[in-house]
Amino acid sequence: MKKISFKDFECIMSYDVAKKQDPCIEIEFCVDGCVEYQSSWLGKMIDEETNKSIYWVGLVEDGSQAYDFDSFEQLVNANIFYGKSIKDIWNLVTLLSIDACDVQERLPFYLG
Secondary structure: OEOOOHHHHHHHHOOOHHHOOOOEEEEEEEEOOOHHHOOEEEEEEEOOOOOOEEEEEEOOOOOOOEEEEOOHHHHHHOOOEOOEOOOOOHHHEEEEEEOOEOHHHHHHHHHO
């Protein structure tokens, strides 16, 4: 589990996923103090039909709170956390994994 700056999060999500062998970014996270969001996911992948990047969030396991976005700005500004955006609550976000790897081990891949 790890807290990272919003700037580092932005850097991760700006990575060109077309360059990866597995063309997606998957981040598991929790929202501190929120029982409902203890195993949530977000990421970026290539849409096979349009060949463009799409950004997505899955807040709960049953898929009832799943969202797709056309841009990073839409993702971070969408008011999907009880009327607040992920940007608004970033100080409460703790990363659990990146690409199914330990956060500390995976960060250098994206941050250089």
